Amino acid sequence: MNAGSKRILIVGGGFVGMYSALGLKGAARAGHAVTVVNPENFMQYQPFLPEVASGTIDARAVVVPLRRVLPHAEVLIGEVEVIDHGARRATVRMPEGRIEELDYDIVVLGAGSRSRVLPVPGLAEYGVGFKTVQEAIYLRNRVLSRLDVAAEADDPERLRSALTFVFVGGGYAGVEALGELEDLARDAIRNYPMLRRERMRWVLVEAAGKILPELGEDLAVYAKRRLRERGIEILLNTRLESAEGAVLRLSDGQEFAADTLVWTAGVKASPLPGRSGFPVDEAGRVRVDRYLRVQGVDGAWAAGDAAAVPDLTIGGLCPPTAQHALRQARRLAANLAATIEGRPLEPFVYRTIGGVCSLGRYKGVANVMGVKLKGFPGWFVHRTYHLLAMPTLMRRVRIALDWTVALAFPRDIAQLGSLEHPREPFERAAEGR
Template identity: 45%
Template sequence: MPKILIVGGGYAGFYTALKLEKWLRTGEAEVTIVDPLPYMTYQPFLPEVAAGSIEPRHAVVSHRRHLRNTEILTARVTKIDHANKTATITPVVGDEWEFEYDIVVVTAGSVSRTFPIPGVADLAIGMKNIEEAMAVRDRVLTNFDKAADLPSGPERDRLLTFTVVGGGFAGIEIFGELRSLASELIRYYPTISFEDTRFHLIEAMDRIMPEVSLKTSHWVLRNLAERGAEVHLETQLTSAVGGKVEMSDGGSFESDLIIWTAGVMANPVLRDTDLPLEERGRLRVGADLRVLNDDGVVPDAWGAGDVSAVPDLSGGGVGGYCVPNAQHAVRQGKLMAKNVVGVLRGDAPAEYFHKNQGAVAGIGLYHGVYQSRGRLAIKGLVAWFMHRGYHGLAVPMWERKIRVFGNWIFNFLLHRDIVSLEARIAPRASFEEFAARPKG
């Protein structure tokens, strides 16, 4: 049987494997998916995970539970030699080995793209995976616990100052959700007032959320300002050394939490491959998701999602390519499976075409915004319900949908859980402190 190797288990990879299981006949092909994590992360839920509205495990989808007929390798692909149709598999434990395949599907996704700004690599945290969202949630809650015991002063101000770098959808959503969380936390901390909490968002452009109209983005700015958050437009982060945030406009302040959402880049797995890449390091693919080089189609090689430069035939993309988001990755994954099966059976692959119908964002509890492709914009509570409804139904698998809606219902009735589990980072600390040791 032909061996199909899927590199990456995010949106595109997970849906490719899921649909291959549905459409492949018994004995028609073997499918293997390789990812360093044993689950797919539904990234639109990361801001709500960070704000305590969704439990972390409910925002991820297990590979092994839902891909019953796919071989799951929890490891990294560190090299792709398509000329010889081999990939180097590097597990967390043990020696690497060569995996022979007949067809490769590259869906390795993207990682945070940063710049050499002093202090960022040492102190900032991204918002690309569930572990980062969990860490942000615990940090905010722990900082409130610490600050509540301190008198007014620089250290207390630092603990209660939170910074987000990047004013796109990801940045605005996490910024709004954390502002909402902090506002709710104040009821539990009599020594902390609303004015004690400070939220700063730094954006290099002269506007936020380029996916929505300028008028809608101005409404979001007003909404955030009314809720006590400050947005610095046309401003760049110049330093974050030691937690001191310095900006290009000369302003500075101390911040204990710096979240970086200012861009993504293709997964570095492609740096060691003979597959053709474009100038931004993404895989070169055609609209039918087959890999292309200067001579045309590269046989038995496919790519989709953030790691690939997929032409946007609708004309709505940036630079002629699909933007890196979940909408495209999910749909490309489904088409990928259809095309791979079709080519195995001698059919011509179909081209990817998706006309974006709009964008919806949640910017904190009961605050949302929807922007259609036209001039229609919906703001406030109705848009917030639209956001939750859309993403609650869009997360893969019904057992995940039920868990997520259950989170929202229980939080509405009981309020969100405000317990910090930051101690989990060093779970043996208490045991080690009191453990008996041999004398001498």
């Protein structure tokens, strides 16, 4: 490295991490060192997770290998535990548990968010989130395996519990995951002559008085009606009070057993910035100025779900969405490079184009620049928008191929839950069982 070269550390390899590293290609060419630290060697395109869960898209098509797209950067697989910004040093836990200290000059905080898990008794033991590709794969296998359990259940209580699927949280993630998985189960159950579709119970529990609040009243009402027409129960103004022993107790007095509990009740900013002494707001998001610099801290930048980014178009803060995170990352990288080179900075200004939401195959809603679409057109816009936004041409082609195959052939209903215990057959063989 030349004298004057900077070591830029990017924490997180999601939308912010990957796109800011891409935006710093020029800085890397000029001799600055760019390092990205992320627990996995891929970036995941979360908006496609519901389709991974339903098996319409292969999981590998929605993750982007960081080393492939960032050849100009060093990619370190690990988790930043804490940052001592005064000393310009990050403590990183490597996959095998080794701790490494990483010195830097400039830090980009892009550690995103995690599921906002509330202290509901039994939730941590029986619930599962919907934030990662692993959770999406798990849920696909879970739903299919419950059909197998139900098919062999003698006890009616056991059958009811196996066929009860509960989602808590009626935002995009919860509605899309439920819509896709119910579609999958509805198709799959045709292969189980002993089970009737009507025996399945799909429930969406939402603490507020409506679902999909970001989409506007009429689209949200339409989505609710379409889901209810499919027999999905939507319980508004209702909370999950406990899930102990996999028996769910709701605030409306209902109590029933459910094998599958999915928690999609919002996200919470990564605790890393707060833990490391960066200024955070009451929700734990890093406070940044209009240029995406951490407020009052030299050499630190932040964006995405982990940051409280002012929305200069309508006031308030930008919502935690991918469309904001990736644009913030590009602006952040441009401003960071401009700072190094002594050029003027530009503020982050982005007016949201709207929202799109799938309700399952061929069904969706979209609000794009005020144009509202329902049913097939809404679903088509949702797909096209995300396909175009998916990083790398190769991934876009793979997804388009997966969709084409899905049009021509029935759904694959093999469940690979045994992937969670790959060593079991070998251990049994070794023990002679």
